[in-house]
Amino acid sequence: MAKKRLIIDMDHVMADITSQYIKWFKEATGIEMQRQDLLGKPEDQAFPDPQLVRKFLHTPGFFRSAPVIAGSQEVIRELNDSYDLFIVSAAMEFPQSLSEKFEWLQEHFPFIHWQQVILCGSKRPISGDFMIDDHLKNLDHFNGEKLLFSATHNSDIDNSAYTRVNNWDEVRRLLLQLHALA
């Protein structure tokens, strides 16, 4: 049987962009934000200086040095055996991030082949059976099952069109146990 195709987002799903925002914001301003302060708000608007935060996204090193989200390496390594897996990341808005994201994947997810990586502007043309993403704008166009990965900015969303997964343990349970790959 053909493997089912699984599309996995990078930012806020594999890469801990929220921690990176908090760290860079503290280094720039001295102000230490808590994840609690960011709940239910778009990332930039949740910080007292939205322009500064948006500038981080264009700054070399921001994506390259982002920490890895707990559990993602182990679970994605397992999923990679059972699914036709693709990493799909919106990167075109920040051209400096193209090579940074690819290098980041090579460092932290060396078992992901370059043929499995897609860097795009919009994810509308991407099709598959499952998509794990933290943004409704990406999930809404997707033809398969939509898994909403919990991030501070999406904490308020409660909608049965999406299956919420709070962490990689929940993804493992859902995609490796519930969907037993017969």
Added chain:
Amino acid sequence: MAKKRLIIDMDHVMADITSQYIKWFKEATGIEMQRQDLLGKPEDQAFPDPQLVRKFLHTPGFFRSAPVIAGSQEVIRELNDSYDLFIVSAAMEFPQSLSEKFEWLQEHFPFIHWQQVILCGSKRPISGDFMIDDHLKNLDHFNGEKLLFSATHNSDIDNSAYTRVNNWDEVRRLLLQLHALA
């Protein structure tokens, strides 16, 4: 009515990689190959020094300085009004090409928005209504109509699964006249 989605490849369709190979090969060896010599063969194998030609693909500047294929700018500008258009290029095998391809597009196709650009390893997850590509490996997985754009390496292919288009005038006739967008 929703616009139909059109997926356009870069290398050998928008960017004249064959001319670039011939030029760089002449500069490196003094040997001037003719397009005639390359018909029906994979690009690298058509040259007397395959290793040298493959090295070009990893050399900074090769993709960035490629000439534009005649007619592509005018016709793609027209198509961009009538279709939900995406430029999809396999770039991951050559990471240095990521930023070069994006800059090349910005220079030669400034009317293409970053949201319309996808750089990938494999095109398997890409879906749409029409795909213009010079490689069967990309067209074969596509769910829509497959337009084979003529290149020296695909000159021998004669298969009714693909609609051959020899140049951008033919694309214009097919996609802007035959498929009158009602």
